[in-house]
Amino acid sequence: xxxxxxxxxxxxxxxxxxxxxxxxxxxxxxxxxxxxxxxxxxxxxxxxxxxxxxxxxxxxxxxxxxxxxxxxxxxxxxxxxxxxxxxxxxxxxxxxxxxxxxxxxxxxxxxxxxxxxxxxxxxxxxxxxxxxxxxxxxxxxxxxxxxxxxxxxxxxxxxxxxxxxxxxxxxxxxxxxxxxxxxxxxxxxxxxxxxxxxxxxxxxxxxxxxxxxxxxxxxxxxxxxxxxxxxxxxxxxxxxxxxxxxxxxxxxxxxxxxxxxxx
Amino acid sequence: xxxxxxxxxxxxxxxxxxxxxxxxxxxxxxxxxxxxxxxxxxxxxxxxxxxxxxxxxxxxxxxxxxxxxxxxxxxxxxxxxxxxxxxxxxxxxxxxxxxxxxxxxxxxxxxxxxxxxxxxxxxxxxxxxxxxxxxxxxxxxxxxxxxxxxxxxxxxxxxxxxxxxxxxxxxxxxxxxxxxxxxxxxxxxxxxxxxxxxxxxxxxxxxxxxxxxxxxxxxxxxxxxxxxxxxxxxxxxxxxxxxxxxxxxxxxxxxxxxxxxxxxxxxxxxxxxxxxxxxxxxxxxxxxxxxxxxxxxxxxxx
Numbered sequence: 364x365x366x367x368x369x370x371x372x373x374x375x376x377x378x379x380x381x382x383x384x385x386x387x388x389x390x391x392x393x394x395x396x397x398x399x400x401x402x403x404x405x406x407x408x409x410x411x412x413x414x415x416x417x418x419x420x421x422x423x424x425x426x427x428x429x430x431x432x433x434x435x436x437x438x439x440x441x442x443x444x445x446x447x448x449x450x451x452x453x454x455x456x457x458x459x460x461x462x463x464x465x466x467x468x469x470x471x472x473x474x475x476x477x478x479x480x481x482x483x484x485x486x487x488x489x490x491x492x493x494x495x496x497x498x499x500x501x502x503x504x505x506x507x508x509x510x511x512x513x514x515x516x517x518x519x520x521x522x523x524x525x526x527x528x529x530x531x532x533x534x535x536x537x538x539x540x541x542x543x544x545x546x547x548x549x550x551x552x553x554x555x556x557x558x559x560x561x562x563x564x565x566x567x568x569x570x571x572x573x574x575x576x577x578x579x580x581x582x583x584x585x586x587x588x589x590x591x592x593x594x595x596x597x598x599x600x601x602x603x604x605x606x607x608x609x610x611x612x613x614x615x616x617x618x619x620x621x622x623x624x625x626x
Numbered sequence: 627x628x629x630x631x632x633x634x635x636x637x638x639x640x641x642x643x644x645x646x647x648x649x650x651x652x653x654x655x656x657x658x659x660x661x662x663x664x665x666x667x668x669x670x671x672x673x674x675x676x677x678x679x680x681x682x683x684x685x686x687x688x689x690x691x692x693x694x695x696x697x698x699x700x701x702x703x704x705x706x707x708x709x710x711x712x713x714x715x716x717x718x719x720x721x722x723x724x725x726x727x728x729x730x731x732x733x734x735x736x737x738x739x740x741x742x743x744x745x746x747x748x749x750x751x752x753x754x755x756x757x758x759x760x761x762x763x764x765x766x767x768x769x770x771x772x773x774x775x776x777x778x779x780x781x782x783x784x785x786x787x788x789x790x791x792x793x794x795x796x797x798x799x800x801x802x803x804x805x806x807x808x809x810x811x812x813x814x815x816x817x818x819x820x821x822x823x824x825x826x827x828x829x830x831x832x833x834x835x836x837x838x839x840x841x842x843x844x845x846x847x848x849x850x851x852x853x854x855x856x857x858x859x860x861x862x863x864x865x866x867x868x869x870x871x872x873x874x875x876x877x878x879x880x881x882x883x884x885x886x887x888x889x890x891x892x893x894x895x896x897x898x899x900x901x902x903x904x905x906x907x908x909x910x911x912x913x914x915x916x917x918x919x920x921x922x923x924x925x926x927x928x
Contacts, residue, residue: 433824448826457821460922461839470835474826494651504923507658509651522825540654546647 382526382558383409383432383449388441389583390427401427403583404441409526409558411446416561416569416576418612420620424584425562429528432560446558449526450519454534456511458503464514465490465499471521489517492551509540513547520555529561533568542600545571549596566609566616571600576612580619587619704890712894721874729860729875730902732788736795737856744800744852748807748845749833762808765801773798773859777866786869791860798859799852806848810841842918850911857903876902 390402401424409415417425430436431443433451458467468486477485490496493513503511512532519527533541549572552559563569569576573592580587590612594604686706692698693705716722751758751765776797777790784790814837822836838845864877872878876899883891 435820435823448824451821451824453817453821455817457817459818459821459836459839460924461842471825474831474835494648495655502921502923505659507655509658510655518825540658543647543651543654547651550647 380411381408381444382411382413382446383407383560384442384444385428385432386442386444388428388431388438388443390424390431390436390439400583402431402438403585405579405584405586407577407586409560411525411558412556414552414559414561414572414574416563416573417579418563418566418569418576418616419579419584420564420581420616422581422584423579424581425564425579426530428579428584429530429560429562432526433528446525448522448524449528450522450524451528452512452515452519452530452532454531456503456508456515458511458515458518460503462503463499464495464501464503464506467503467514468518468521471518475522485521486517489521490514492520492554493517493547507540508536509544512536512544516548516551520551520557525558527557527559529559531563532561534563534565541568545600546597548572553596566613567600567605570594570605570609570612571598578612578615578619581623588615701887701889704893708890709893709897712888712890716894725874725876725879726898726902728873729864729877729899730906732791732875733795733857733860733902734906736792736860737799737853739792740796740799740803740852740856741849743796744803744848745807745845747800748804748848749811749837751804752808752811752841753833753837758808765808766805768797768801769805772862773855774862774866776859777863780863781867786867787871790867791863791872794859794863795856799856802855803848803852806851807841807845810844810848811837813844814840843915843922843924846911846915846918850907850915853906853911854903857899857906861899 385405385407388402388405389400391398391400393399405428407415417428419425427436429451431438432445433449434445435451458464459470462470465483465486468489469482472482472485473479487496487499490498493516495510495513495517498506498510498514503514506514515532533544536544545568548559551557561569561572570592576590576592578587578589579585590608592608594602594608598605689706693703697703713722716725747765751762773794776794780790780793780797784793818836818840819832822832827836860875861877861880864872864875865881868878868881874882876895880892880895880899883889883893883895
């Protein structure tokens with residue numbers, strides 16, 4: 364029997380600097396054609412305060428890996444240890460339409476056990492952090508796509524988790540808004556010191572944001588290669604250095620995809 | 627393991643400083659924000675009130691013409707004025723509101739009981755697979771059973787009293803309310819449940835904070851239907867069950883009209899039943915439904 368264990372890192376010596384430790388994780392799903400292996404022996408650490416992007420073509424199991432890390436699903440084999448319950452942000456804002464922007468954040472605080480008196484001021488603080496002061500009473504449908512994702516980010520931060528998992532959070536936004544949110548995310552990441560594991564299929568976005576880019580191969584997902592991105596922040600998506608590394612990573616990614624056409 | 631040691635190229639424009647970014651973002655927000663406005667003027671209300679009033683007036687006119695043309699005997703089709711006289715007479719005797727209140731009180735109290743039973747029942751059926759497989763089909767099947775069918779057994783079990791009326795109302799309304807909630811829960815986008823789980827909502831807390839509010843549109847639709855079923859069941863029960871102890875509600879009024887061969891009284895009873903049904907829907911359920919949908923941005927303004 365393979366060990367299937369999702370545990371919490373709790374003050375163990377040597378693991379204190381790690382926000383997430385994914386060790387030899389595999390995941391397969393039952394399909395009509397039999398067991399399909401989606402993730403194969405993934406080992407990946409996210410250090411405290413680190414920003415890692417997970418990059419891959421479709422079928423690499425990036426979202427599956429995030430679900431496992433978020434504790435929404437269990438690995439078939441291997442262990443995942445995270446520093447507390449991670450916060451998760453989706454491609455769709457996933458804000459509750461029956462609550463106002465502020466109440467969405469307050470619900471996250473409430474479910475975490477924050478006393479009633481502290482919820483409102485804390486929600487205002489988080490809205491200010493994502494530059495939406497004054498949006499507390501706004502209904503979700505009254506906000507633009509970019510504003511919704513910022514409220515969703517504030518709600519995720521309300522969980523006060525050491526680890527923030529982001530599943531293509533800006534993929535549905537227009538290019539201008541996405542570019543601005545990249546800057547915002549970088550600022551908030553520096554201000555809060557949170558560790559981020561960010562999934563994307565956009566190479567430029569991965570390089571623009573990350574300290575480390577992890578490329579997954581597809582079907583099954585394996586760690587194909589990692590790059591440390593030593594480009595100084597603040598970066599722009601148009602920067603030559605970003606472009607240069609993006610070209611290199613894209614070549615590798617195309618190679619991974621090409622392999623699937625050959626057999 | 628590859629790595630790059632690229633240094634930052636000198637940026638000609640310079641990176642956006644914090645202040646710049648805030649301004650940029652404020653601009654984007656202003657450009658993208660959806661403009662929502664409340665119903666502009668009372669005139670739109672007129673647009674909604676005028677058509678039904680016209681329709682009612684038209685029906686009255688056609689009715690009066692048919693009476694003038696003497697298409698049938700007086701006792702089969704009384705003039706609108708005869709029905710109005712009936713209203714006036716009942717009003718002067720001070721019993722008009724008694725008729726209405728006797729039935730409305732029963733109907734609303736029965737509905738509230740149905741609400742208290744149907745809500746947890748619906749939640750259990752929707753969320754617990756075994757219960758759903760066991761009684762889900764029966765629950766939706768019960769909806770197609772006319773509640774008047776429950777009157778004879780209810781009379782035998784409970785006798786001619788208020789409990790029997792409430793039993794008939796419950797058997798009519800509880801399945802509607804429960805089914806509405808089940809439908810509402812089934813339509814919850816899975817994303818909300820996942821989001822709720824990542825936020826730490828489980829079990830009862832998930833039911834209260836996520837499942838119930840997310841299912842509210844379907845639930846309110848079920849309540850609306852539940853009220854219609856309550857009212858119908860009650861009228862069926864009142865027409866059949868006649869007893870001095872029960873007082874005179876609208877159903878008894880209708881039945882009394884038939885025994886007295888007074889068509890104007892029958893018309894009066896039917897009109898009152900119709901008006902009360904519509905009024906409760908218009909005053910309670912429609913505003914509730916509109917509020918639920920509008921607060922979620924689901925109501926497209928014409």
